[in-house]
Amino acid sequence: MRRDIPLLITGIAGVVFIVQYFIPHFPFNRFSNWFSDWFSIVAACAIWLGALNLFKLSLEKIHARREGWGYAVITIVCFLLMTVVGFSEGRDYSKVGTGFDWLYNYVYSPLSSTMFAILAFFVASASYRAFRARNFEATLLLIAAFLVMLGRVPIGDLLSGFMPPGMRLSQLATWIMQFPNTAGQRAILIGISLGIVSSSLRLILGIERSYLGGD
Amino acid sequence: MEHGAKSRYEIPVLIAVVTLTLVIYVARHAEWFGYLQLSAGLSLILMLLVAGSLIWILIRTLDGNPAGRRMVFLYVAVAVVLPLSMQLTQKIEVTPEVNQLYRGLQALPHGAKVLATFDYDPGSAAELQPMAETFFKYAFDRGFKVIIMGLWPQGPAQANMALTKVLSEERYKVKSLRYGVDYVNLGFQSGNEFVIQRMGGEFKSMFPTDYNGTPYDSLPIIRNVKNFSNIDYSFNLSAGYPGTKEWVLVGVDQFGFKMGAGNTAVQTTGMYPYLRSGQLIGILGGMSGAAEFEEITKYRGKGTKFMLSQSFSHVVVVVFIIIGNVAYIMFERGRATEKKKKA
Amino acid sequence: MESGLMHHVALWLAAFLTLGIFSFLYRDNTWYKVCEAIFVGISAGYWFVAYFWDNLYTKFWVGVWVTPMADRPDDWYVLYVGAALGILMLLRLVPKVGWISRWPLAFIVGATAGLYLVTYFASNVMLQIEDTVRPIFGAENDAPIYEIIGNIVVAVGTFTGLIYFFFSKEHRGAFGRAAKVGIFFLMITFGASFGYTVMSRMSLLIGRMDFLFSDWLKLIK
Numbered sequence: 168m169r170r171d172i173p174l175l176i177t178g179i180a181g182v183v184f185i186v187q188y189f190i191p192h193f194p195f196n197r198f199s200n201w202f203s204d205w206f207s208i209v210a211a212c213a214i215w216l217g218a219l220n221l222f223k224l225s226l227e228k229i230h231a232r233r234e235g236w237g238y239a240v241i242t243i244v245c246f247l248l249m250t251v252v253g254f255s256e257g258r259d260y261s262k263v264g265t266g267f268d269w270l271y272n273y274v275y276s277p278l279s280s281t282m283f284a285i286l287a288f289f290v291a292s293a294s295y296r297a298f299r300a301r302n303f304e305a306t307l308l309l310i311a312a313f314l315v316m317l318g319r320v321p322i323g324d325l326l327s328g329f330m331p332p333g334m335r336l337s338q339l340a341t342w343i344m345q346f347p348n349t350a351g352q353r354a355i356l357i358g359i360s361l362g363i364v365s366s367s368l369r370l371i372l373g374i375e376r377s378y379l380g381g382d
Numbered sequence: 383m384e385h386g387a388k389s390r391y392e393i394p395v396l397i398a399v400v401t402l403t404l405v406i407y408v409a410r411h412a413e414w415f416g417y418l419q420l421s422a423g424l425s426l427i428l429m430l431l432v433a434g435s436l437i438w439i440l441i442r443t444l445d446g447n448p449a450g451r452r453m454v455f456l457y458v459a460v461a462v463v464l465p466l467s468m469q470l471t472q473k474i475e476v477t478p479e480v481n482q483l484y485r486g487l488q489a490l491p492h493g494a495k496v497l498a499t500f501d502y503d504p505g506s507a508a509e510l511q512p513m514a515e516t517f518f519k520y521a522f523d524r525g526f527k528v529i530i531m532g533l534w535p536q537g538p539a540q541a542n543m544a545l546t547k548v549l550s551e552e553r554y555k556v557k558s559l560r561y562g563v564d565y566v567n568l569g570f571q572s573g574n575e576f577v578i579q580r581m582g583g584e585f586k587s588m589f590p591t592d593y594n595g596t597p598y599d600s601l602p603i604i605r606n607v608k609n610f611s612n613i614d615y616s617f618n619l620s621a622g623y624p625g626t627k628e629w630v631l632v633g634v635d636q637f638g639f640k641m642g643a644g645n646t647a648v649q650t651t652g653m654y655p656y657l658r659s660g661q662l663i664g665i666l667g668g669m670s671g672a673a674e675f676e677e678i679t680k681y682r683g684k685g686t687k688f689m690l691s692q693s694f695s696h697v698v699v700v701v702f703i704i705i706g707n708v709a710y711i712m713f714e715r716g717r718a719t720e721k722k723k724k725a
Numbered sequence: 726m727e728s729g730l731m732h733h734v735a736l737w738l739a740a741f742l743t744l745g746i747f748s749f750l751y752r753d754n755t756w757y758k759v760c761e762a763i764f765v766g767i768s769a770g771y772w773f774v775a776y777f778w779d780n781l782y783t784k785f786w787v788g789v790w791v792t793p794m795a796d797r798p799d800d801w802y803v804l805y806v807g808a809a810l811g812i813l814m815l816l817r818l819v820p821k822v823g824w825i826s827r828w829p830l831a832f833i834v835g836a837t838a839g840l841y842l843v844t845y846f847a848s849n850v851m852l853q854i855e856d857t858v859r860p861i862f863g864a865e866n867d868a869p870i871y872e873i874i875g876n877i878v879v880a881v882g883t884f885t886g887l888i889y890f891f892f893s894k895e896h897r898g899a900f901g902r903a904a905k906v907g908i909f910f911l912m913i914t915f916g917a918s919f920g921y922t923v924m925s926r927m928s929l930l931i932g933r934m935d936f937l938f939s940d941w942l943k944l945i946k
Contacts, residue, residue: 173827177835184839188636188847196583197800203580204587204784205807206836207573209829211780212811214572218773219818221765241762242769249770253778258595260778261569263542267774269735271539275771276504277739278764280933281746283505287462287695287930288750290923292454295702299710304912309703311916316700316923319670321472322693333871337475343917344654345478346875350882351914353655353853354907357883358890360849367838367845378834379827403942410943411733417946455750462927462934467945508932509925535775572780575840587798590787593779599796631844635852647925651918658879659856661848668921669928688931695927 174373181371222246311347315340418467425468432460436701443709454702461698465690472689479657480674483642483664486615492525494614495607497639499629500530500537502621506646507540510619512672512685513644514544517617519681522554522564527603529613531568531589533577533624538569538593562592562601569593574624578632584609610637618643626653630661644671740941743933781811857883882910 180202187195225239225246252266260267300306317323318340327336369375409415420428436457439449476484490496498517502510521528530545532538545565548554559565568589571577580588585607586598599605606612616639620626626643634641640663645653647668656662666675669692672685745760788797788804810829817826861876862868868876888900889907896904938945 169824169827173831176828176831177838180832180835181839181842184836185843188843200580200583200587201800201803201806202832202836203573203576204804205810206576206833207571207580207588207780208785208804208807208811209814209833210572210574210576211776211784212814212829213833214772214776216815216817218769219815221769223818235758238758238762241759242766245763245766246770246773249767250773253770253774258591258778258782259593260774261539261542262594263546268539268542270767271536271771272543273735273739274742274763275767276507277743277933277936278746278760278767279504280507280929281743282764283926284508284929284933285746285750287926288455288458290926291458291695291699291702292451294699294923295449295454295706298703298706300707301710304908307909307912308916308919309707311913312919312923313700313703315917315920316696319667319920319924320693320696321474321689322697324473324475337477340920341477342871342875343913344651345658346878347882347910347913348651348917349654349658350879351886351910352652353857353879353883354886354890354910355914356652356655356849357853357887360845363841363845364850367842370834370838371842378830406942406944418944419946452751458927458930459934462931463938466931466935466938505929508935509928535772535779569783570775570779571784572776575844576836579840588784590792591783595783631848632840635844635848647921647928648918651914651921655853655856659852661852668924669931670924684935688928688935691931691934692924692927695931696923699923699927 170376170379173379174376178371178373181367185371218246311343314343318343420464420468422469425464425470428464428468432457432464436698436705439702440705440708443705444712448706448709457698457702458695461694462691465694466687468690470690472693474673474677474686474689476674476678477671479665479667480671480678481664482657483666484675484678486640486642486663487520487524487617490524490526490615494524494526495603495612496521496526496528497610497613497616498528498530498541499616499618499620500532500541501534501625502540502619502646503534503536504540506621507543508688509646509668509672510621510644511540511544512669512683512688513666513675514541514619515548515683516672516675516679516681516685517619517644518544518548519554520679522548522557522559528565529568529604529607530566532570533574533628534621535570535572537619538567541567542593562596563603566601566603567593568604575628575632578629579636582609582633582637610639613639615639616641620644620649621646622649625649626656626662630656634661642666644675647671736941740937743937747933853883881906886910 183195183198183202187199191199222243225243228239229236229243249267249270252270253260256262256265256267259265261271262268298309298312300309314336317326318336318338323336323340327334330336332338366375370378439453442449498514498521500514518528530538530541532541545567549559568585569592571588573580573588577588585604589598591597592601610616610633616629616633618626618629618641620629620643626645626649629641629643633639642664643653643662644666645668647670650665650667650671653662653665653667657665666672669685669688673689673692674685676682676685742760742763745756748754749757785804785808788801792801810832813825814829815826817823857880859876860866861880862873885903885907887907889896889904889911891904894900935945
């Protein structure tokens, strides 16, 4: 029961979505609609599970007075603050001007965007220290990166203004993006997709079971 | 100084910085002095100074004394901040992929129903928010009916931010655009590509109410919109999963609507195969895509403003890579000569 | 936008948090860690609330309770199955019965596998191959030279790139040389991706610097 029922559920859900693609009529369209609705609700519960798990782990950390437990207190306080404000606002919690919206704009947004923004410094530093033209392949990578980096900003055309039309940096960057890049990305895309197709088939047929864990 | 080591100057420097910041804040908010604007001449001098100091870095690196992490960080910060106050203009060339997207929008009639999907969070707002603002301006000027939704929970909030900004402009205030008639925000729904799949049958099933809880059928703009067949165009702003790729795979290819997309630069390169195969009608890639979109629509905003910083920061990264490689080649040559001598 | 004191509080709070994250560039420190903890808590809270109101309430509660019976679809009650699966998922938090969360997990895995199998094959394999083998000289034999070269590059690049990814055969002889050409295309692709990654990261930094110097300090217009 612990393994067979999940395998059956996986198989049925998978087959329904495959069949409805080719026969989008009753009853398969109805099944696929039901399953999509269920998926939506289960996905929301999975997010809840994640958030509650974070809450639980943080509480455990505080209880055991593990290293950094003070930060866990901050995490819990902020989590509770956001949820209390969000739930007390009601259904239109995210309307412009609500407390939730204020927290989103002045706490969540700056933190979220700065977390990604600091990567700019590390990208530059890593490029300086590690991006080397060690062989022909790496040199190709480097040249393509240079052409795209300079060709996609206005200064590129300023630097290559003396070149004949068609050979300016912006045009070279466009050519690289439209042809060699498309070719490479397409090869990657087809390769990955074939992998996904075969993995999906293994999952639906019950050959791949690792997602069910032990026992 | 080693990264992570403490310095005795830390506290005094911190106090000085905080004091200076407070003074600047008070002075600027009380308007005791004007904005910091660097003239073209001064900008040129500063650029020459930065270039000169980069040559110094090259010499140091060749001497076997490469710049530390913090030095590189400083250059990146300077390359980003200084151009923000420079009075220099650049010519922005519009790439074919942006042109394609614009032509797709241009072909739509007045009153066309456009599904605007916001699949990003504040982490990518710097790149995508200018695109969103330009899109709203263009859509409202052309009289499109805009239906907003998101597969990311933060997406509809980002849309609201862009809407608030655009609608506060005098040009759009006088249009008296009405929520529920000219535009609507359906909000977010969980389920990733399954939301798209379900919307293929019926939008209402995934969005029984809008973002504020108003029932679907009571909103005139969407009352007659059953599914994708009632949509003229879809404009997707995406920063990852779920995003443009999922809209193409499940939406465009199964339900056959036309779609153009604005992507973060990181994601853009992977979308070119869809662009070439016609699964996507045009793409705006990163900040440069945003600037080009502003250029072609003539609504110049933050994308255009930021391109100078973007140019400078790219040049700095390129120069640092060149310095690193010059040092590497010299070092390798040195080693080769030594080997020859030994042999 | 708020006016008065709250506006200044909001600006200072956002600036304090922004600089706190940036302080990591100097070194790991308490200010950064506090900001990080706030980010984790606020994010989790945000997701918790958003998924409740936008999904559990709007999708489930409105569907089975708020919507008048006459307006409901005939199969409205199946939403209860979704809710039941959701509850089973949450039972993972209870160690003794946690195993039952495999059922909704199996459902998620199965549904995703089914949808991906067909959509990835149709869109990412078939349509992409179809577009790769388009007429080299254009449909009307009137393609400009730029396009002709491009068509050849795309066809050769995609084919050789795929050969490189084919590991079931040793990369030797003509096959190996084709794989080598594939590597060259992949390198150009990675180079372009790197260039765009730099652009992306710099854009985000510009956005934050614009906030600090324009919105907060008002130094820049």
